[in-house]
Amino acid sequence: MSTPILEAEGLVKAWGGVRAVDGVSFSLAPGEMLALIGPNGAGKSTCFNMLNGQVRPDAGRVRLAGQDITGLPPRAVWRLGVGRTFQVTATFGSMSVRENVRLALLSHHRRLLGLWRPASHLHTAEAEALLERVGMAAQADRPCAVLAYGDLKRLELAMALAHAPRLLLMDEPTAGMAPAERGALMQQTAAIAREAGIAVLFTEHDMDVVFGHAQRVLVLERGRLIAGGAPEAVRADPRVRQVYLGGGHF
């Protein structure tokens, strides 16, 4: 097997006295689609935030394609080829959809310090191509403050793709979307990832999305991994059923 694109080794993070993440280790192969699931408060978001440098782990290491990236700030992790979308979308409200993507491209090309040439002349075609890929080309001129939630998620995806990432971290990519839209977005994401050979790690509450798209599933509970493997195996695992079904009371 080739070097994993992402390796987490013994990650620990405590908030106050609570160990939100308590010794989590896993790895992700290039091009693999891996879901991280677990009930609310299991530590998924904390885990995610340690992977891209937003939160510094108390212990443990994160390696990207063999390179230790523990403790690097998010912007440095991004430079190394990790794109990220957020549970609650974060975009630039004072800009149009195209400008949002343009800015990600400007950062990708390291042209952020330009003081003279109008940004509107730069990377327009590239931005439109990215928007085309996520199905947002028709909305390029809209201010992103007025977008529907699902479209914001798509925009975030386009921005994450601007840097030609090797790995996408998607925190609840379909949260807040209508059920029909969810499947469509994940299918699109999966297609893009397959085409470009991007590995995807995502957290998700919608089990249809998880079992429909993930090649492998990890289950987190109270900060520890309790199961992991192929979707069918995880679905059948009695401990997972216990966590999710609470031993019979739903």
Place this chain on the structure above:
Amino acid sequence: MEALAVQALNGLASASSLFLVASGLTVIFGVSRIVNFAHGSLYMLGAYLAWTFVSHGPLAELGGFWGFWGGVLLAALAVGALGAVLEMTVLRRIYHAPELFQLLATFALVLVVQDVALLLWGADDKFGPRAPLLRGSVEILGLRFPRYELFLIAVGPVVLGLLWLLFHRTRFGILLRAATQDREMVSALGVDQRLLFTAVFFLGAALAGLGGALQLPREAVTLHMDMAIIVEAFVVVVIGGLGSLPGAFLAALLIGELHAFGILVFPRITLVLVFLVMAVVLVLRPHGLLGRAPGAPPAGEQSPPLPRPLPRGLALAAAGALAGLLLAAPFLGDYPLILLADFAVFILFAASLHFIMGPGGMASFGHAAYFGAGAYAAALLLRHLAAPMEAGLLLAPFAAGLVGLLFGWFCVRLSGVYAAMLTLAFAQIAWSVAFQWVEVTGGDNGILGVWPSEWARGRLAFFYLSVLLCGAGVLLLRRAIFAPFGLALRAQRDSPLRAEAIGIDGFRIRWLAFAYAAAFAGLAGALFAFGKGSVFPTYLGIPRSVDALLMVLLGGVQTVSGPILGAIAYAGLQEQLARLTELWRLLLGLVILALVLFFPRGLAGALAHWHDGRRERRA
């Protein structure tokens, strides 16, 4: 040794006065989130009213114990009532306005109160009587110490104790603390918020009034009391942590003692010392000694609208007006030319501040530091190296930019009110250096004879030079707003999280923007210096920083042409009012209040709104 002990007692006495004012400021901020610039004015009014009550009218005739102490208490209550009235008439309307608009409104009150005080009490200083029962002095460690100062030392802790009881042992106080944490929840519980807020302003204003009234036996009552105390009170409140009473007390002690001992050890740099302490505290503890990080901003706060170029019609009209002005200039007299050159300077100054406030989302209360840095750099070069004007104008932006890099490295780490206060602190440090380093800067006398080169000495030539340089400066700033750098600047303002996640280093972008803006402010300052032929410490003073702030806010923070309109409107207004009437501060204050209340988006925002409305009706 004995002298040191007495000096420490002196420090405690000033700490008490400072705490009275700062406690009112922090209580008002805690509940209403308004940083009350006019708090110093309330303090001054307390002193004037106490003087009036004690030396005129029935209480004065009564004399003795009640004549004095009755007057002091009555003054405090009167100022409290005034605070309540101000809350009901003005401040209540701006609770939901952006922070800086609130500051603007309260600054307008400062202007109004200054002229009202001048009208009522005249320009000469007032001296109050000694306090009954507390005349004379006691002997401490063989040195004489005034009884009244001993009394003041006790006042601080007593007021702190009473406030603590009020906040922890009464229903009113508990509601206040609840409102500090969550206004919406308190009102959902059926508490009349309006009454609560009015009461808080009464309390805060009365504390300021009491602080002022108690100064009567210590010092002369003057029209400068307001600015002197408000800056110190800001420092105390910020060091202690906004909204924290014990913090304010601690910080008042710290600053009081720092003054007392600073005078002994470093008599030349006491002012610098105070602001340096504040800067260090804020860098180490960004929310003050005992302050907590402010909660999330209130819901419903939207991203600012997209900046856009002026509508074509307005842009053409503006270009036409500029061209007409340039053509007409040779036919204008000296006075209009001087005035127009000043306008050009103010436009560049305002545009440079707008660059960090609008797209950058940072507030600066000390932008004059860079204006002054440019002015002094040019003047010093002329004076000490006999360099020509051209060298001065070339050096000024670099010098100011360097100062911006230095100060900005601290300032851009913080946000909101704290960042504003830190910029204020650095501007005061710069001001103190200019004021106290007499050998180099000439101190209060400034540097004279900073005249332009021969070819630019005529009023017409200097006008063209000013328009050329300021126009170029404004153009560069404008290009930067729409260039990738401007986009990145807006990005870190809109969503720091997302900016970081696409590889943008928010700190670096803000820092560079701060320095870039400082450089243009420096160019404006140098031009201003050559226009006037001199530089003074006032170039770096708070009033000049506030001027720039007012210009930007009047014009509208979120419009690109706002600062231009704002600068013309503000400078023009000030000029016209100063010519028309002695009471220009009063009128200017009222005009600002009207603008804040009726044009919350600024002039350019209102203009764009009107333009859009007309287009929609036509369509």
